[in-house]
Amino acid sequence: MEISKDVKYIGVNDHKIDLFEGQYIVPNGMAYNSYAIIDDKIAVMDTVDKNFTHEWLDNVAEALGGRKPDYLIVQHMEPDHSANVMQFMSVYKNATIVSSQKAFNMMQNFFGTDFSDRRIVVGEGDTLSLGKHTLTFVTAPMVHWPEVIVTYDSYDKILFSADGFGKFGALDVDEDWACEARRYFFGIVGKYGAQVQALLKKASALEINTICPLHGPILKENLGYYLNLYNIWSSYQTESEGIMIAYTSVYGNTKKAVELLANKLKEKGCPKVVVSDLARTDMAEDVEDAFRYGKIVFATTTYNAEIFPFMKDFIIRLVEHGFKNKTVGFIENGSWAPTALNVMKNLLAPCKNLNYLNNNVKILSAMNKVNEEEIEKMAEELTTEYIAQNGETANKNDLSALFNIGYGLYVITSNDGKKDNGLIVNTVTQVTNDPNRVAVCINKQNYSHYVIKQTEKMNINCLSTEAPFSVFQNFGFQSGRVADKFENINVLRSDNGLVFLPQYINSFMSLKVEQYVDLGTHGMFICSITEARVISQKETMTYTYYQQNVKPKPETEGKNGFVCKVCGYVYEGETLPEDFVCPLCKHGASDFEPIK
Secondary structure, eight states, X not given: OBSSSSEEEOOEEEOSOSEETTTEEOTTXXXXXXXXXXXXXXXXXXXXXXXXXXHHHHHHHHHHTTOOOSEEEOOOOSHHHHTTHHHHHHHSXXXXXXXXXXXXXXXXXXXXXXXXXXXXXXXXXXXXXXXXXXXXXXXXXXXXXXXXXXXXXXXXXXXXXXXXXXXSBOTTSOOOHHXXXXXXXXXXXXXXXXXXXXXXXXXXXXXXXXEEOSSSXXXXXXXXXXXXXXXXXXXXXXXXXXXXXXXXXXXXXXXXXXXXXXXXXXXXTOSOEEEEETTTSOHHHHXXXXXXXXXXXXXXEEETTEEXXXXXXXXXXXXXXXXXXXXXXXXXXXXXOOXXXXXXXXXXTTSEEEEEOSXXXXXXXXXXXXXXXXXXXXXXXXXXXXXXXXXXXXXXXXXXXXXGOSXXXXXXXXXXXXXXXXXXXXXXXXXXXXXXXXXXXXXXXXXXXXXXHHHOEEEEEEEBTTOOHHHHHHHHSSOTTTOOTTTTOOOEEOTTSOEEOSSSEEEEEEEEEEEEEEOXXXXXXXXXXXXXXXXXXXXXXXXXXXXXXXXXXXXXXXXXXXXXXXXXXXXXXXXXXXXXXXXXXXXXXXXXXXXX
16 A cells, blocks of 8 residues: 555554454454655564564565665554564664664563664654655653654655554454544553643644554544544543443342433433443443543442442443543442442542532432432433533523633634634623623734624633633634634534534623723623523633643743743743744743743
8 A cells, every 4th residue: 555655554454363452352353554665765664463474574575676674663562563573674684673762672571682783772853864754753652652652754744653543443444433543542542641642742743644553544634633532532531422321230220220310311411321231341342431421420239348340340440541530420229238339439539530420329229219319310410511502491591600700711702604713711701780791801813803893792601620721722822714613513502693612611601792892902892691501510710720720831841941821832042032923822922931
């Protein structure tokens, strides 16, 4: 397969494998990807699994057309990628291995040699010229082993991403990318979200046209889709709105409670209810769903003064993979001494930012009327925001939404007649209550100011403390004139036709502009309220909370220069140009301060 004029695919498909890494069911096999870059000098990117030595070496020889390779670049030392290093070096005796120091240390363990006479050790930012193609190496420790590097080809703008952006499944099988990539990510890479985020930050500085992973298809089109999903997964955000119910049941009574809850959630507008019997499903699929959806209910029986083994195994896997940022509820069952709820909660104690429901369910052997009422209350608590988001079931005159206005951070949405737009503001104030009036100040340089002045309507989205930094990047660090800020968002609309955010808000208000005041650099829009909905009871995102808990801490240690007070971007140098504009948030030099 030709990836570009000079880059060839030389990997293999494995349809004999039943369990990947000894635990993950792979009904459609696996691909072990390898690539050849053919230039004045030739570089082979990684090897393949030990079961495909001769097939792979044949692929190498065919791609090279009689030429000999100069380099073998080893990005990752897992045996499914490095098993044929010795064979390659035995066949091509003049080749040199290019890899990280930690990888060479591992080669000593795997092969009994670190190739000290035939190697080039590379680290962050090192380069290798093949002719037209210059390769730049980027360290990616713990994505998902400590020795990993990824490689960027600046000529063809290809990122060789090691295990990043990989998936289960052979290349000769047509299947959805996201499903098996998600299961792969959370099963194998998921614990190392912070490290993936660091790699994505490095990748954002590169112009990438193609991603070549070590598993799964080569990605050439709609790269924003894949990058967006990886950002969601590695920052442990909610990918899909919905609720998962994971349960075990011995005699069927816990199952009855789960089925009743599932039906009530659907009746109350939950967009997706996923029910999993942990004793009968693929545990890797269950882990995937637990990370995918924002809410989960654990339902199980007391068993040997603990919990049923499948539930214990499930929770342990979640904790080991960095489970966080979820709303959690419990259904426990026990005939004489129920302990399941406390056991489950204790097992989940290491997980960060779990929001526990106020309404849980305690069954004594079989369901009764009290349990049915408990399930009703649990369903109401879980679906509060779905009811408020639905135009038919929402209370559209809930002026308690005004109580969520503070010195916080908000997304103001508008529409210019062609596309939706949004921006971050921190100046929203209730100015009167009879009639209710709200004032919003917007910088005149923002495109939203122009749009709202023309259309005289907007929505205020009150951000909650759940909002990740990516929300501020999307709505605050780029202009709606040139960017589609809702490109990867499934939008919801209020009665005025404008968007309100489907996630990360506790309320929104639709406003009609009644008066405009010119304040010099800013314009003040004084507005009446045409619609107000409370979405959830989560706390409002204040400016202080954003600064302390959401905005990334700038990496300034050992650096000399200036740091952006808005987004944390670091400019290294003795002086900061007066006309300098932050490449991330687009704020000027006045918003930078010296690194102390």
